[in-house]
Amino acid sequence: MSKNSTWCSRVSDDVNCPKCNEKKVVKNGRTKNYKQQYYCKMCCHRFIESYTNQAYKLNTNKKIIQLTKEGLGIRSTARILNISTTTLLKRIVSIASSITKPIISKGKTYEVDELCTYIRHKKNYIWLVYALEKNSKKVVSFNVGKRTNKTLNRVLETLKLSDAKKIFTDRLKNYRYLIEEKLHSVKRFGTNHIERKNLTLRTHLKRLNRRTICFSKSLVVFTAVLKIYFWT
Template sequence: MASITVHCPRCNSGRVYRHGKTPAGHVRYRCPTCPHVFQLTYTYEARKPGVKDKIVDMAFNGAGVRDTARVLKIGINTVLRAPKKLTPRQVTTEKVVLDDVALICELDEQWAYVGNKHPRHWLWYAFDTKRKRVVAYTFGPRNDETCRRLLSLLSPFQIGFITSDDWGSYARKLPSEIHLSGKIFTQRIERNNLTRRTRIKRLARKTICFSRSVELHKKVIGAFIARYHFN
């Protein structure tokens, strides 16, 4: 007769013992070290270890809410609750400077639908052309106030040069001696816009899979930037 050693998922201790059964008939185990009560089998798929991480990973790889629910065999409300627990930050905590070379950043805005297809919700961010990653970002309407908020997030960094498109807010808020405008100078950040629209389904232009709430929209995009750029 084969036996299996059960380890606690919290402290990895092997000193666990059976602690009765659930109403569904699944065996419960208790760890005297933590103490922690856990199960090896679950009735509901969403209770299994690692499911919440899979929800976020699928959101970052072109899957919508209903796609994720079908693949993982869980409820739609469970899929919606997982991204709401994310806490992304708006600026990288690493103030990077290449020796005596200052940062060269490209600024741009990216729109998406939130709630319905009438209004547009804008993402403003700065892209470091040397390291090919986002330095800071913010959300807001396409006006001077949002541009000023993005520039305030860049104040801790040593910015040597900034390029952008011909949107008027940049010309009004950026000093002319460090600013250069024109679509020819924003090729790297425009390519990064395409990558983000491909990876996150809620950013696709011709789709019905747009965000239904501003909160979820900000957290999914912010967590994507934090994972693939800030880290």
């Protein structure tokens, strides 16, 4: 219904807007299924009192983010939220598209690591490459793709652009060609403390990518899930 359509101007006594919790709610006609629709004059939110379609509930997206971060798979998340897997996949992709990359501050030290995994079947190998800022342990950049230098380089380029002070990697040969010698170090974990942090992340990532890949079968969804996991 368009904003200009006429609506009954009687302000409801007992309905609060679920979005802004204001009382300036007016009736706004009926839905296709003859449910009373309401309109909030404060925040322009349209809603009905009880949703049959669970996906339209306001906090559904919040719950999707929460469950995804816990490492739950697509099917279990859909089951818990009582929505279809198709809707869930669409939602995950749309949530992820609104997440912006973190701004990388200059002159920091990073750790770059790659995880090998597969999509669809076991012969279809891909890499998940990610960069951790050493102090904050935050993932500042990641990329998913074929096991080529190009996939590695996407992540390395963003680090170079932010004037990385030092980049730590494992002994994978590819890095030697991609990173300047004075920036590069293969001596990985200085202390046990950092090693421990990395382990937690890697364990979690492995579980995450195993589960999502089983069900999503696509790079788009996998990338979206990672975006939610890292940056929300």
